[in-house]
Amino acid sequence: MSRGSFLYGVWSLAIVSGFLAASIFGYSPFADGGRSAVVAGVYGPSHK
Amino acid sequence: MATEPPPLPPLTPVASAAAGPAPAVKSLACPNCGGTIELRAAGYTVTLICQYCSSVLDVANPDVQIITRYNEESQRLAIPLGTRGTLKGVEWEAIGFLRRSENGSYPWDEYLLFNPYHGYRWLVTDGRGWTFGTMLTAEPEPGFDGLRVGGEAYKSFFAHGRAQVDYVLGEFYWRVAVGEEVETADYVRPGWMLSFEGNAQERNWTLGELLDGNEAAFGFAMAPQRWRPGGRPPLAHQISPYAASAGTAFKLALAAVAALFVILLLFGGSRASKSYDFNVRSDAGAASATIGPITLDRAFQAVTISAQAPGLENAWVDLDYALVNRKTQESFEAYGIAERYSGRDSDGDWTEGDRSATTKLAMVPAGDYDLMVDASGQRWAYSGSNGSTVTITVASGGRFWSNFFLALILLIVPPIFMLWRHARFEAARMGESDQGSALASLISQDDDE
Numbered sequence: 001m002s003r004g005s006f007l008y009g010v011w012s013l014a015i016v017s018g019f020l021a022a023s024i025f026g027y028s029p030f031a032d033g034g035r036s037a038v039v040a041g042v043y044g045p046s047h048k
Numbered sequence: 049m050a051t052e053p054p055p056l057p058p059l060t061p062v063a064s065a066a067a068g069p070a071p072a073v074k075s076l077a078c079p080n081c082g083g084t085i086e087l088r089a090a091g092y093t094v095t096l097i098c099q100y101c102s103s104v105l106d107v108a109n110p111d112v113q114i115i116t117r118y119n120e121e122s123q124r125l126a127i128p129l130g131t132r133g134t135l136k137g138v139e140w141e142a143i144g145f146l147r148r149s150e151n152g153s154y155p156w157d158e159y160l161l162f163n164p165y166h167g168y169r170w171l172v173t174d175g176r177g178w179t180f181g182t183m184l185t186a187e188p189e190p191g192f193d194g195l196r197v198g199g200e201a202y203k204s205f206f207a208h209g210r211a212q213v214d215y216v217l218g219e220f221y222w223r224v225a226v227g228e229e230v231e232t233a234d235y236v237r238p239g240w241m242l243s244f245e246g247n248a249q250e251r252n253w254t255l256g257e258l259l260d261g262n263e264a265a266f267g268f269a270m271a272p273q274r275w276r277p278g279g280r281p282p283l284a285h286q287i288s289p290y291a292a293s294a295g296t297a298f299k300l301a302l303a304a305v306a307a308l309f310v311i312l313l314l315f316g317g318s319r320a321s322k323s324y325d326f327n328v329r330s331d332a333g334a335a336s337a338t339i340g341p342i343t344l345d346r347a348f349q350a351v352t353i354s355a356q357a358p359g360l361e362n363a364w365v366d367l368d369y370a371l372v373n374r375k376t377q378e379s380f381e382a383y384g385i386a387e388r389y390s391g392r393d394s395d396g397d398w399t400e401g402d403r404s405a406t407t408k409l410a411m412v413p414a415g416d417y418d419l420m421v422d423a424s425g426q427r428w429a430y431s432g433s434n435g436s437t438v439t440i441t442v443a444s445g446g447r448f449w450s451n452f453f454l455a456l457i458l459l460i461v462p463p464i465f466m467l468w469r470h471a472r473f474e475a476a477r478m479g480e481s482d483q484g485s486a487l488a489s490l491i492s493q494d495d496d497e
Contacts, residue, residue: 005296008462012304019308019455022448023315026350030450031410032382 078103086130088143089162093219099129102217104225126270127159127171129218133268135180135259138166142268144218148211160220168221170254171264176275176283178264179241179256188242188253194235195242197255202235202242205284205481209233211245234284241285258285282477290473294466301459308455312447318352321443328357328365329435330425337440340418341374344444351409352446353419357386359436360403364388367438368422369407373415382407386438389428408446 001009022028074090077083083100087093087107094108127133127142134140144160156174163169170181188195194203209232216224235242241256265271275282282288324339344351357365364387371380384405391398419442425435 001296002293004290004293004466005300008293008297008466009300011462012300012459015455015458016304016307016311019451020311020315022451023311025348026346026411026445026448027348028350028408028410028448028451029454030448031350032384032407 076105076107078105087219088141089164089219089221092221093143095220095223097217097219099217104216106223125159125217126157126173127268131268135161135169135171135264135267138163140166140169140171140267142171142218144220144224145216146213146224147215149214150209150211152212152214155214160218162219170256171268172256173264174283176280177261177286178259179283179285180259180264181243181254181256184253184255186253187251188235197242200237200240202237202240204233205236205241206232206234207482236285238287239285256285258283258287277473281480282473284477284480286477288470288473288477290466290470294463294470297463297466301463304459305456308452308459312452316445316447318350318443318445321441323439323441324421325437325439326423327435328423328425328438330363330427331434332425334422334424336423337421338418339421339440339442340416342371342417342419342442342444344412344414344417346444347414348411349414349444350446350448351380351412351417352443353382353384353407353409354441354443355384355386355405355407356439356441357388357403357436359433360386360388360401361433362389362391362428362431363433363436364401364426364428365436365438366422366424366426367405367407367440370420371409371412371417371442372420373413373417375415378413380409380412382409408448410448412444 074087076085076087076096078085078098078101083098085096085098085100085105087096090107094106096105096107097103098105125145127145129142129145132139132141140161140163142159143162146158146160147155148158149155154174156172159171161169161171168183170179170183172179172181184197188197188202190196191201194201196202211230211232213224213226213228216226230245230247233244235244239258241258243254243256245252245254275286277289322339322342324337326335326337328335342351351371353369353371355365355367364385367384367386369382369384371382372378384407386403386405387401388403389400419440421440423438427434
């Protein structure tokens with residue numbers, strides 16, 4: 001296995017581990033909690 | 049760079065022990081300078097260059113006549129003639145050196161190696177790597193888009209060229225002279241090159257294996273030599289250093305993505321949901337409701353809040369949530385909106401919005417909670433519905449697809465980068481070929497027009 005492949009293997013392991021930890025603890029940087037209400041003026045359809 | 053050598057059982061070296069008695073070393077006196085010269089392959093060698101005065105001697109003639117005298121200065125060779133080294137498990141002695149070029153351009157060096165039991169081999173370099181060449185005794189067979197040798201296919205790379213000898217030193221098995229020209233053609237497969245050289249008198253085929261950078265260096269005690277990115281284009285038969293890495297990376301990426309799906313299935317579900325229905329009217333102000341208790345038993349978990357408003361039409365419902373811990377009064381706030389619009393214009397009927405809204409809270413600690421909901425309905429147009437029943441469902445757990453796609457991007461980007469480097473390497477390699485040159489000239493013509 002080349003050095004690049006090994007490093008990518010470590011990288012993949014880190015990503016999968018991070019995803020597992022986030023799934024166990026219910027974490028997401030994109031969660032809705034704390035988001036403020038939509039400001040006035042953006043209600044309604046954006047159709048045309 | 050591991051390459052499988054092609055099976056070459058029918059091919060034998062041009063000169064071998066089987067062809068005759070092992071040649072003996074013989075000493076000669078140079079008729080020009082008087083220096084003592086060793087003839088290492090007596091009986092095979094026909095031309096010998098004096099190492100002291102660079103005179104070319106015809107050793108096939110018993111009188112050893114001087115054919116030509118060179119005035120060029122002797123060069124310092126990477127492998128001094130007479131050096132012995134081991135390649136492919138056989139000890140070879142460098143006995144001849146040629147510097148050749150295409151009409152003075154693209155020079156390369158060829159060392160003639162000799163072993164009394166294995167015959168002659170070539171060690172060829174142009175500074176980007178070493179190729180170990182074995183002369184073939186049979187013509188290659190024609191194949192699709194190239195030639196075949198030992199069951200392996202070789203694609204045409206340089207269809208036609210002309211090589212000339214610019215400098216010569218040492219012993220050879222033919223009468224070599226500066227200025228000697230031959231027609232050339234090269235065919236390649238990764239790690240291997242099949243080279244043709246011929247003129248009106250003879251045709252020669254040589255099968256060259258690209259050596260690992262260290263192999264020739266260790267064999268002949270030289271500094272390692274290998275192609276490096278960013279400099280000259282790769283060799284015609286060079287194996288992409290990125291191909292194996294990219295292939296392995298894609299396999300690892302596939303396994304990692306499969307692991308993501310498994311984790312998503314095992315840990316992404318929601319549990320213990322509670323629902324509450326209430327009517328929201330646009331002319332009656334905000335409606336409030338409290339849903340609870342909601343028990344969260346894990347140390348940390350996501351909380352999913354879903355709202356369904358099936359009666360919405362050209363209206364929306366603002367939903368403010370506060371998930372409050374009964375014990376600590378810690379509050380987690382979030383917001384959602386259910387909306388639905390429709391109409392008709394010159395393109396026909398259209399609809400927009402979603403009557404359901406899903407809101408997810410991240411990392412909520414364990415405890416008993418109440419979900420406090422404030423909902424206010426609004427009409428977008430006079431035709432809008434004046435109210436709708438809103439069903440709020442709250443559950444512990446939930447799938448964050450955003451996490452999944454973020455992980456997917458982080459996993460896929462490196463292999464794509466490796467693939468791009470491999471493609472760039474191959475483009476640079478093929479750019480040197482006749483096809484690449486033809487393409488380049490075609491592009492150049494288009495640019496001129």
